Amino acid sequence: MAGDLGVNLHDNRLRADIGYTLALALALHGQGYATEAVRAVLGHLFRRGIHRVSAECDARNTCSARLLARVGFDLEGRRPEFTRNMNTGEWTDTLLYGLLSSSWRRLSASPPDASGLQHR
Numbered sequence: 001m002a003g004d005l006g007v008n009l010h011d012n013r014l015r016a017d018i019g020y021t022l023a024l025a026l027a028l029h030g031q032g033y034a035t036e037a038v039r040a041v042l043g044h045l046f047r048r049g050i051h052r053v054s055a056e057c058d059a060r061n062t063c064s065a066r067l068l069a070r071v072g073f074d075l076e077g078r079r080p081e082f083t084r085n086m087n088t089g090e091w092t093d094t095l096l097y098g099l100l101s102s103s104w105r106r107l108s109a110s111p112p113d114a115s116g117l118q119h120r
């Protein structure tokens with residue numbers, strides 16, 4: 001398995017949270033696979049009428065933060081010392097991201113940039 005992408009639909013079926021992981025062992029990082037998977041799932045959700053998708057990541061997780069920005073998420077906030085690492089006892093900040101269907105439609109309508117990659 002190359003990785004996983006989870007969707008948690010809110011009870012009202014108008015909001016969703018996503019999370020994703022690329023398998024470490026398969027050396028698939030840095031090639032855009034996670035970005036492609038996240039975009040595909042976002043497209044699916046917004047086509048089916050989802051109004052808003054949320055995501056969170058550890059503030060030190062720069063790869064994940066770049067991925068979320070790349071696909072169009074807005075950084076909406078930062079929760080200081082929100083998560084505790086049970087092994088080290090360290091508290092880390094959590095970044096909060098959101099993407100609205102209106103933003104997704106606007107981004108999807110814009111042409112790819114010179115690199116051929118959309119929403120970068």
Ligand SMILES: CC(C)(COP(=O)(O)OP(=O)(O)OC[C@H]1O[C@@H](n2cnc3c(N)ncnc32)[C@H](O)[C@@H]1OP(=O)(O)O)[C@@H](O)C(=O)NCCC(=O)NCCS
Nearest residue numbers: 020021022029030031032033034035056057063064066117
């Ligand atoms: C988060 C995670 C999925 C990101 O992996 P990733 O390899 O950076 O993501 P992608 O597969 O989308 O690859 C994007 C990278 O490939 C590059 N790339 C190369 N070809 C590309 C293409 N055709 N399209 C898009 N990106 C491409 C991008 O420039 C980007 O690199 P950059 O961030 O240095 O600019 C991965 O680090 C992971 O599994 N981490 C552990 C679990 C985790 O943290 N999950 C998120 C919890 S919030």
